[in-house]
Amino acid sequence: MAKRGSKKFRTEFRKNRSTRVRDSDLTRQFAKDELNHDKLASAERLSGKGDLTRKRTIHGATEGDDGELQIDFDPAECLQGRVLRVRGLNSEVEVESGQIYQCATRRLLKTLSTDQRHVVAAGDRVWIRPADNHEGIIESIEARYGILCRASKGRQHVIVANVDQLLIVASAAEPYLKPNLIDRYLITAEKAGITPIICINKVDLIEPADLQPLVGVYGQMGYQVILLSATQGIGVERLRAVVRNRASVLSGQSGVGKSTILNAIEPGLNLRVGHVSETTDKGRHTTTTASLVPLAAGGHVVDTPGIRQFQLWDVIPEEVAGFFRDVRPFITGCRFPDCSHTHEEGCGVKGAVADGFLDVRRYESYCQIHAGDLV
Numbered sequence: 001m002a003k004r005g006s007k008k009f010r011t012e013f014r015k016n017r018s019t020r021v022r023d024s025d026l027t028r029q030f031a032k033d034e035l036n037h038d039k040l041a042s043a044e045r046l047s048g049k050g051d052l053t054r055k056r057t058i059h060g061a062t063e064g065d066d067g068e069l070q071i072d073f074d075p076a077e078c079l080q081g082r083v084l085r086v087r088g089l090n091s092e093v094e095v096e097s098g099q100i101y102q103c104a105t106r107r108l109l110k111t112l113s114t115d116q117r118h119v120v121a122a123g124d125r126v127w128i129r130p131a132d133n134h135e136g137i138i139e140s141i142e143a144r145y146g147i148l149c150r151a152s153k154g155r156q157h158v159i160v161a162n163v164d165q166l167l168i169v170a171s172a173a174e175p176y177l178k179p180n181l182i183d184r185y186l187i188t189a190e191k192a193g194i195t196p197i198i199c200i201n202k203v204d205l206i207e208p209a210d211l212q213p214l215v216g217v218y219g220q221m222g223y224q225v226i227l228l229s230a231t232q233g234i235g236v237e238r239l240r241a242v243v244r245n246r247a248s249v250l251s252g253q254s255g256v257g258k259s260t261i262l263n264a265i266e267p268g269l270n271l272r273v274g275h276v277s278e279t280t281d282k283g284r285h286t287t288t289t290a291s292l293v294p295l296a297a298g299g300h301v302v303d304t305p306g307i308r309q310f311q312l313w314d315v316i317p318e319e320v321a322g323f324f325r326d327v328r329p330f331i332t333g334c335r336f337p338d339c340s341h342t343h344e345e346g347c348g349v350k351g352a353v354a355d356g357f358l359d360v361r362r363y364e365s366y367c368q369i370h371a372g373d374l375v
């Protein structure tokens with residue numbers, strides 16, 4: 001597979017697409033579908049069963065084997081880019097050269113979207129058809145990974161897509177360290193399939209050795225922990241390397257030093273972050289829209305008031321144990337398959353705590369989150 005965005009990639013992509021896009025192919029496909037529909041309709045009439053598998057036929061899109069409709073477009077006339085933010089019907093797209101285009105969305109994309117409030121989300125990787133004055137049309141949206149979302153009126157509302165990592169920012173002091181809050185953010189990351197990175201700031205205010213037991217517990221679980229002092233410059237270089245060329249969401253309680261960290265990574269960033277944070281969804285919804293802020297060294301940070309201090313989203317108690325990496329291995333030892341690991345006899349998890357295999361604080365944190373207590 002050629003590198004994304006390279007010339008070879010485009011050629012291969014075009015080749016793959018063009019086999020599918022040719023009009024005559026489409027016409028033939030449509031004719032075949034019509035025929036199949038007729039056959040299905042008579043089969044349905046005969047069998048008395050309604051609606052056997054129907055193939056959707058919308059002009060300009062082709063149904064893949066997975067049942068997903070793929071929009072047909074010509075990549076030769078398009079540019080690849082990334083949506084920095086969405087404002088109403090307008091999306092701001094940064095293309096590979098760094099140029100920003102103000103884009104509308106192709107009508108067909110909207111037609112095909114039934115399950116989302118917004119078709120385009122911040123972070124989306126898109127193909128745009130450029131026009132004059134750095135305007136353009138979003139022709140296609142690539143499949144998403146690493147999605148942070150909320151349920152909004154029964155629909156999935158994507159806050160930001162294609163996030164590589166969640167920087168969980170805590171402070172060693174002022175405000176005092178709340179490991180249970182870190183656990184809460186870890187669940188969000190685990191659930192979304194986004195790599196969490198634990199950043200403990202303000203280590204200048206404590207004796208760093210005091211943090212070792214906690215760092216050890218998270219380290220054993222395979223989580224990366226970075227000790228920082230944004231004001232003293234400790235750990236900043238390491239964090240800079242971690243965010244380079246990736247899309248990182250920053251999250252943590254108020255006052256832990258998120259803005260100071262952003263400023264330390266890239267001086268001047270805070271101004272822009274402050275500016276974009278004001279973008280709200282016309283005040284109609286309580287959730288604010290996310291913005292990707294480009295970093296000079298490559299990559300983006302996503303800074304959004306709504307997710308800066310977000311709480312757990314739609315995690316049900318039964319799911320919690322599965323998102324605790326250290327609890328998970330002991331679940332198989334429970335006597336009851338629906339064990340909640342809180343009060344049951346013969347619980348493998350409680351046994352592991354008693355035998356010293358599971359950190360007591362982590363277990364208590366599990367119980368607290370399972371019970372739905374807010375930290």
Ligand SMILES: Nc1nc2c(ncn2[C@@H]2O[C@H](COP(=O)(O)OP(=O)(O)OP(=O)(O)O)[C@@H](O)[C@H]2O)c(=O)[nH]1
Pocket residue numbers: 201202203204205228229230231232252253254255256257258259260261308
């Ligand atoms: N001692 C010390 N103080 C710090 C450090 N980093 C930030 N601070 C201070 O902590 C306070 C809060 O920092 P901010 O960067 O505003 O925190 P924030 O997380 O962005 O806060 P919100 O915007 O409310 O979410 C400021 O007074 C900073 O100067 C650090 O490494 N050490």
Ligand SMILES: [Zn+2]
Pocket residue numbers: 331334335339340341342344346347348349350
């Ligand atoms: Zn159990």
